[in-house]
Every structure is written in C-alpha cells, then in structure tokens.
Amino acid sequence: MSRKSFVLTMALLTAAIPCFAQAARDYVSIVGSSTVYPFATVVAETFGKTSRFKTPKIESTGSGGGFKLFCGGIGVAHPDITNSSRAIKKSEIDACAANGVTDIIEVKIGYDGIVIANAKKAEQLQFSRKDLFLALAKNVPDPKGSEKLVPNPFKTWKEVNSDLPNTAIEVLGPPPTSGTRDAFVELAMEGGCKKFDWIAAKEKEDEKQYKSICHAIREDGAYVEAGENDNLIVQKLEANPNAVGIFGYSFLDQNTDKVQGLMIDGVAPSFEAIADNSYPISRPLFFYVKKAHVGMIPGIKEYLHEFVSEKAWGEEGYLSDRGLIPMPVAERTAVAQDVKTLRVNVSRH
Amino acid sequence: MNELVPPKPKTIDLVNASLAKRRASERLFRGIGLISIMMALMFLFMLFYSIVSKGYTAFRQTHIQLEVNFDQQLLDPAATRHHDVLSSADYSSLVKASLSKLFPDVTSRNEKRQLHGLVSAGAAYQLRDMVMADPALLGQTLQLWVPADDDVDMLIKGHIDRDGPETERRLRDVQIAWLDQLAAQEKLSLKFNMLFFANGDSREPELAGIWGALMGSIYTLLVTLLLSFPMGVATAVYLEEFAPKSKWVDLIEVNINNLAAVPSIIFGLLGLAVFINFMSFPRSAPLVGGLVLAFMTLPTIIIASRGALKSVPPSIREAALGVGASKMQTVYFHVLPLATPGMLTGTIIGMARALGETAPLLMIGMVAFIVDIPSDIFDPATALPVQIYLWADSPERAFVERTSAAIIVLLGFLFVMNALAIILRKKFERRW
Numbered sequence: 001m002s003r004k005s006f007v008l009t010m011a012l013l014t015a016a017i018p019c020f021a022q023a024a025r026d027y028v029s030i031v032g033s034s035t036v037y038p039f040a041t042v043v044a045e046t047f048g049k050t051s052r053f054k055t056p057k058i059e060s061t062g063s064g065g066g067f068k069l070f071c072g073g074i075g076v077a078h079p080d081i082t083n084s085s086r087a088i089k090k091s092e093i094d095a096c097a098a099n100g101v102t103d104i105i106e107v108k109i110g111y112d113g114i115v116i117a118n119a120k121k122a123e124q125l126q127f128s129r130k131d132l133f134l135a136l137a138k139n140v141p142d143p144k145g146s147e148k149l150v151p152n153p154f155k156t157w158k159e160v161n162s163d164l165p166n167t168a169i170e171v172l173g174p175p176p177t178s179g180t181r182d183a184f185v186e187l188a189m190e191g192g193c194k195k196f197d198w199i200a201a202k203e204k205e206d207e208k209q210y211k212s213i214c215h216a217i218r219e220d221g222a223y224v225e226a227g228e229n230d231n232l233i234v235q236k237l238e239a240n241p242n243a244v245g246i247f248g249y250s251f252l253d254q255n256t257d258k259v260q261g262l263m264i265d266g267v268a269p270s271f272e273a274i275a276d277n278s279y280p281i282s283r284p285l286f287f288y289v290k291k292a293h294v295g296m297i298p299g300i301k302e303y304l305h306e307f308v309s310e311k312a313w314g315e316e317g318y319l320s321d322r323g324l325i326p327m328p329v330a331e332r333t334a335v336a337q338d339v340k341t342l343r344v345n346v347s348r349h
Numbered sequence: 350m351n352e353l354v355p356p357k358p359k360t361i362d363l364v365n366a367s368l369a370k371r372r373a374s375e376r377l378f379r380g381i382g383l384i385s386i387m388m389a390l391m392f393l394f395m396l397f398y399s400i401v402s403k404g405y406t407a408f409r410q411t412h413i414q415l416e417v418n419f420d421q422q423l424l425d426p427a428a429t430r431h432h433d434v435l436s437s438a439d440y441s442s443l444v445k446a447s448l449s450k451l452f453p454d455v456t457s458r459n460e461k462r463q464l465h466g467l468v469s470a471g472a473a474y475q476l477r478d479m480v481m482a483d484p485a486l487l488g489q490t491l492q493l494w495v496p497a498d499d500d501v502d503m504l505i506k507g508h509i510d511r512d513g514p515e516t517e518r519r520l521r522d523v524q525i526a527w528l529d530q531l532a533a534q535e536k537l538s539l540k541f542n543m544l545f546f547a548n549g550d551s552r553e554p555e556l557a558g559i560w561g562a563l564m565g566s567i568y569t570l571l572v573t574l575l576l577s578f579p580m581g582v583a584t585a586v587y588l589e590e591f592a593p594k595s596k597w598v599d600l601i602e603v604n605i606n607n608l609a610a611v612p613s614i615i616f617g618l619l620g621l622a623v624f625i626n627f628m629s630f631p632r633s634a635p636l637v638g639g640l641v642l643a644f645m646t647l648p649t650i651i652i653a654s655r656g657a658l659k660s661v662p663p664s665i666r667e668a669a670l671g672v673g674a675s676k677m678q679t680v681y682f683h684v685l686p687l688a689t690p691g692m693l694t695g696t697i698i699g700m701a702r703a704l705g706e707t708a709p710l711l712m713i714g715m716v717a718f719i720v721d722i723p724s725d726i727f728d729p730a731t732a733l734p735v736q737i738y739l740w741a742d743s744p745e746r747a748f749v750e751r752t753s754a755a756i757i758v759l760l761g762f763l764f765v766m767n768a769l770a771i772i773l774r775k776k777f778e779r780r781w
Contacts, residue, residue: 025631027721027729029632034742037718038552038743038744040718041552041718042552044718044720045551045552045553045718045720046470048720048721049474049720050437052433052436054721055719055720055721057633057717057718057719057729058717058718059632059633059714059716059717059718060716060717060718060739077625077629077631077632120517229741229742230742230744231741231742231743231744231749250744251744253744254519254744254745254746255744255746256516256517256518256519257509257510257513257517257518316462322552322744323744
C-alpha cells in the first residue's frame with residue numbers, strides 16, 4: 001500500500017465518522033412482541049406499498065424488551081409504537097412516566113390462541129387444563145390425597161389421567177423468554193391449578209406462593225424447551241409422534257397437514273372457538289402508541305388507520321388470513337374510535 | 350567359555366520383532382485420521398445437500414399468465430396522468446377483472462375470493478410499477494406473467510400434498526381444479542425468480558427478496574473495512590516496527606490476543622451502550638453495525654498483519670537502512686509492500702467472518718423487518734444472516750425454501766471471499 005492511499009483512507013475515515021446526533025426520522029419505528037410481529041409486519045408492508053410514506057421498521061424484541069425501549073423517552077431516538085402480547089404492567093407505566101412518556105394509547109388488535117398439538121399420524125388426545133398442570137408442573141398435589149405438594153412424580157400421561165394413553169410425557173414448548181410461555185403458564189397451567197380448591201384458596205392469602213405453585217414448570221426433562229422457533233417444534237412433532245408441542249395458532253393454521261390441534265377441556269383450537277372465547281387458552285394482543293410522537297414522525301396516524309381498517313383486522317381481512325383472531329364488531333368499532341380520536345386510555349391509576 | 354548363555358540379541362532382530370507392532374500402530378493412526386476427515390467431509394456434504402436440495406427450488410417461482418386491460422376509465426378517469434393519481438389507483442381490480450375473464454362462470458362471492466387468492470398481492474404492485482414507468486400503457490391490453498400466491502407455488506413445487514383431505518390443505522379442491530385448467534392452457538409456469546434478487550423483505554413469501562439484506566450487508570462491511578483495515582494495519586506496523594520493547598507493549602499484545610477470542614455479542618452490547626445510548630447514533634443503521642463489527646475484526650486483522658510483517662526477512666530492512674533510508678522509508682517502501690498480501694488475506698478472512706455475524710447486530714436493532722432498500726449507511730437495514738434468521742422463524746411454508754436459498758447466496762459470498770484470499774496469497778506471496 002502506497003503512502004498516498006494510506007493517508008487518503010485516513011482522511012476519508014476522519015470525515016466519515018463525525019459525532020452527530022440523529023436529526024430526524026421519516027419512518028415509523030416499532031418494537032415489541034414476537035407474537036404480534038407476524039401481524040404488524042403485514043400491516044406495515046401493506047401500508048408502505050399503498051401509501052406515500054416509508055415502510056415502518058419493526059423489531060422483534062419480545063413484549064418486555066419492547067416496553068423497555070418504548071419507555072426510554074420522547075424523541076426520534078425512541079420507538080413510536082410497541083407491540084405486546086399482554087397488557088402493559090403498572091411498573092412499566094411508571095417507568096414510562098419517569099422518562100416523560102405519559103400519553104399512551106392502548107390498541108387491542110385481536111386474539112391469539114395457544115395450541116397444544118401433536119403429529120397428524122399420532123392419536124388425537126384430549127386434555128383438560130388440570131391434566132396439563134399435573135403433567136407439567138414442577139410440584140403437584142400429593143396423588144395420595146393429602147394437601148401438600150410433592151415433586152412431580154408422573155412419567156406417563158396415563159398416570160396423570162387414566163383416560164390418556166400410556167406414553168411418556170414429552171412436551172416441546174417455548175423458553176421462559178417467550179410471551180407464548182407466559183400466556184401458556186397463566187392460562188393453561190394456572191387454569192388447571194385452580195381446580196384444586198385448597199390451592200385456589202391460597203390466591204387470596206398468599207399470592208406469591210400461589211403463583212410459585214401454579215407457574216413453575218418441571219425441569220426434569222419432560223418439558224423440553226425447544227427455542228423461540230415454532231417451525232422447529234412443528235418439525236420435531238412430525239419426527240416424534242409421542243411428543244406434544246405448544247405454539248401459536250398461526251403455526252397450526254399453516255401446518256394442518258402435518259400437525260393436529262388437540263382439544264382442551266373438550267374444545268378444539270379452531271378459528272371460531274378462539275373468536276367466541278370458548279377455547280380456554282387464548283389471549284388478547286395489543287400495541288401501544290406514544291401520543292407525543294403523532295405529528296412528529298410522519299405516518300404514525302396513517303399506519304394506525306391501516307391497522308384498524310376492516311380490510312386489515314376485519315373477519316375477512318388480511319390479518320385473519322395470517323391467523324389473527326378478530327374481535328367482535330362492537331369491540332372493533334370501539335377500539336377504532338379510540339384510535340381515530342387518539343384518546344389516551346392508559347392511566348397511572 | 351560358557352556356551353549355554355544365549356547370544357546377545359542383535360539390534361536388527363529387536364527391530365524386526367517390533368516392526369509389525371509399529372506398522373500396526375501407524376496404520377491405526379492413519380486410519381483414525383482418514384476416518385475423521387471422511388466424517389468431516391460427510392457432515393459437510395450432508396449440510397450442503399440439505400441446504401441445496403431444500404433451497405434450489407426458490408430460484409424459480411410459479412407465474413400465472415393474465416391478459417390485463419389497463420383500463421383508462423378505472424385507473425385515471427380524468428386522464429390527468431398525474432403521479433399521485435397513478436400511484437393510488439386500484440390496480441388489484443385489474444388483476445381481478447382478468448381472472449374473471451379467464452373463469453367467467455365463477456360468480457359467488459366466496460368463490461371469487463378463492464379465485465383472486467391464486468394470484469399474489471404483488472401482481473397489483475407489478476402493474477402499478479409498469480404504469481408509473483410508462484403511462485402510455487393506459488388503454489392497452491397486454492399478456493403478462495404475474496407471480497402466483499405462495500400456496501400455489503408450494504403446490505406446484507410439490508410441497509403441498511394435493512391428494513390429501515381438503516381440510517388439511519391451504520388450497521381448496523376448486524382452486525386446484527382452476528390451476529389444472531390454467532396449466533392445461535399453458536398459462537401456469539415456473540419462471541426465474543427475479544423478485545428474490547430484486548426485492549427487500551416481505552411477509553408475502555413470493556415477494557420476499559434478499560436485495561435489501563444484501564445492500565445492508567454491503568454498507569455494513571464497507572464501514573467495517575474502512576475502519577478496521579487502516580487501524581489494524583497501523584497498529585500492526587507500530588507494534589511490529591516502531592514500538593520499544595516494554596511491559597506496556599507486552600500487555601497490549603496479550604490484550605489484543607484476548608480480544609480476538611471475546612464472544613461477538615459482547616461487542617454488540619458495547620455498541621448499544623456507546624454508539625446508540627451515549628452518542629445517539631440511529632438504531633438499526635449499517636453505520637453502527639459496521640462500527641461494532643470493526644471492533645470485532647480488528648484483533649484478527651492486527652494479528653494477521655503482524656504475522657505478515659514478521660515474515661519479511663530482516664535483511665530487507667537492513668539493506669534499506671544500509672543504503673541510507675530512514676526507518677519510515679524502510680517500512681513504507683520496502684517492508685509494507687512485501688507484507689501486503691498477507692495483510693489482505695487476514696483482512697478478507699476477517700471480513701468473511703463479519704459477513705456471517707448476527708449476534709452483535711441483534712443488540713443494535715439490525716434484526717428487524719425492513720422492506721425498503723437502504724440507500725446509505727444511516728438508513729435502517731438488516732444483513733444477510735439476519736434475514737436468514739428472520740425467515741427461518743416465519744410460519745409460511747414457502748419461507749423454508751427461501752431460507753435455504755438465502756443460505757446458498759450467503760455461502761456463495763463466503764466462498765468467493767475465501768477463494769480471493771487464497772488467490773491473493775498464491776499470486777503475491779514471496780518465500781525467502
């Protein structure tokens with residue numbers, strides 16, 4: 001390398017890295033839940049292709065990570081919208097307020113079902129939430145009948161419930177960082193846990209102990225953490241007909257020729273059953289908007305309108321093609337009204 | 350003389366006696382070596398086979414031929430030819446009209462929906478881009494090949510079992526019948542998948558492409574190269590040629606070697622703390638990605654460059670100094686040119702490693718859904734390996750083959766870069 005070109009590169013470098021602050025942003029920045037990500041990205045893409053605005057940028061950070069970034073402050077360096085597979089927590093509202101993020105608009109977009117499935121060629125099983133709790137909890141009530149907890153002794157489904165087949169319990173599910181896992185634990189595990197009256201009674205006395213009983217998943221190998229990749233779980237189920245998997249409804253929707261959704265409490269995970277709330281393990285999905293950014297960043301308002309339009313989140317909209325379960329018409333109208341008027345509906349109290 | 354004492358064994362006999370054993374152990378060692386190489390090759394072959402066999406189909410995409418009438422009345426009734434009017438016109442109804450012309454007996458609302466589902470949403474964007482580029486098309490009727498929906502593509506490529514029960518497929522029986530009809534009229538065919546190379550990311554598998562991710566990778570690597578190469582070479586030259594021997598220099602050396610072994614996610618955390626939180630650089634920008642990867646590759650480049658400088662024989666330096674060159678002149682005109690091939694090799698290998706890196710990019714927001722193609726180092730962007738990661742996690746089945754196809758492209762780039770490093774070394778390397 002000649003001396004001249006060396007000097008030239010050095011000069012270029014010093015010119016290329018001035019310390020600068022970000023001046024403006026002409027695209028919407030969205031962070032948050034990986035469950036909402038497949039829906040938000042479709043809306044963002046349609047919005048980008050059909051409007052004069054740039055396509056919003058969407059990062060999949062998980063619900064908690066999304067709120068952390070979202071509550072970082074007001075200004076172009078911070079995201080405008082965060083997606084979430086659960087409602088915002090009080091602690092997060094406080095964290096937001098501490099950084100000056102006070103006017104937050106909550107938008108509920110629909111429902112997502114959590115599916116328990118096994119391979120198509122395997123036997124169609126039927127679980128109750130109680131079965132799931134007994135099969136997967138770290139500690140279960142003593143099978144001999146006393147009101148105390150013992151480490152989960154069950155090795156096969158038959159031991160859990162005599163109606164189930166005599167195969168080993170092997171469940172592939174998401175890791176603790178996943179929102180799907182949170183929802184599964186809260187809806188399925190806790191739902192089954194409550195069926196024991198003496199545990200349900202603990203909810204009032206000692207909520208912490210109640211949660212630790214109902215929410216702890218066994219770690220002796222019967223529950224296999226299969227990573228955040230739901231496609232991987234589908235592939236593993238196909239290879240192993242004895243295993244049962246836990247994942248989001250949209251993956252069942254795309255793979256009905258490979259896996260079958262199992263009935264929970266007698267209800268199969270179908271589009272209709274999740275929509276009318278008869279399927280027990282379903283949860284609402286949300287996103288949260290920073291009102292202070294509307295008007296500051298071009299396109300936020302228009303993106304919101306695209307999201308709450310009937311062609312997106314309606315019964316025949318493109319989001320339902322992707323597996324989002326729409327809300328009833330009255331609820332959709334109410335949420336859309338909030339969005340159009342930008343009504344701040346998250347308060348600190 | 351005692352004749353009963355056996356004669357002392359000759360060395361040659363001892364050697365001959367142990368020969369079989371020694372040969373056997375040599376054979377065993379060779380065998381083990383051969384087996385390990387065969388196993389490595391086998392795994393490599395399995396990897397390539399699984400990627401290529403899954404991915405090669407993605408380079409072709411099912412298209413449907415439609416007769417499209419660019420209806421002036423529908424698109425631009427006032428004949429303004431204005432940019433905004435043409436841009437926001439309803440092109441999907443053109444696609445729907447031409448499909449209805451092909452299947453005039455489809456009338457019920459539900460069946461119409463299913464019929465329109467055969468063609469990708471991208472067809473409307475394709476028509477819009479054509480009209481925007483050439484408004485004279487208005488009023489004309491053309492035969493066009495438009496991309497089919499990803500479910501159709503999967504059926505044609507055999508990834509959906511057409512004989513299975515209807516409820517287990519994403520395509521209904523009537524849709525398959527229509528497709529058979531189209532195929533019989535030669536209006537259905539697999540064509541080279543241009544969109545895969547020209548588009549950015551998309552949630553419609555048939556529209557998703559790697560161009561955005563590739564540009565992101567290129568911008569990122571450009572920043573990395575511009576930073577890490579001059580800095581790495583300057584550091585190596587100073588440490589090797591000018592630095593006095595002292596405890597401090599030893600300490601720096603040890604630390605450089607340690608840095609080369611630091612997990613890359615740590616550099617991502619550093620980038621998040623320093624560049625984004627402290628210096629408020631934009632998130633998701635190739636600038637920050639490049640800075641972070643530059644930190645990661647610097648130690649590799651420094652170590653390779655120092656190796657290259659060390660291999661230049663001292664006689665070259667002594668000769669230059671002997672004819673009156675200064676230390677600076679010796680280094681710049683004699684040592685550096687001879688060490689350049691080695692330095693370039695190290696740099697290219699460092700760059701190849703940076704190209705395949707995702708972990709540090711996760712921390713600085715480059716793992717994101719970005720549709721628009723980045724146009725400079727400040728625009729939000731992803732990188733090729735990140736795109737692979739995102740597609741692998743998508744529910745649509747058509748992304749499986751696209752994931753593998755993107756891996757093929759990434760492997761292609763890595764292969765070219767490593768080949769370049771070998772060619773440079775072979776061509777310019779001098780041995781003394």
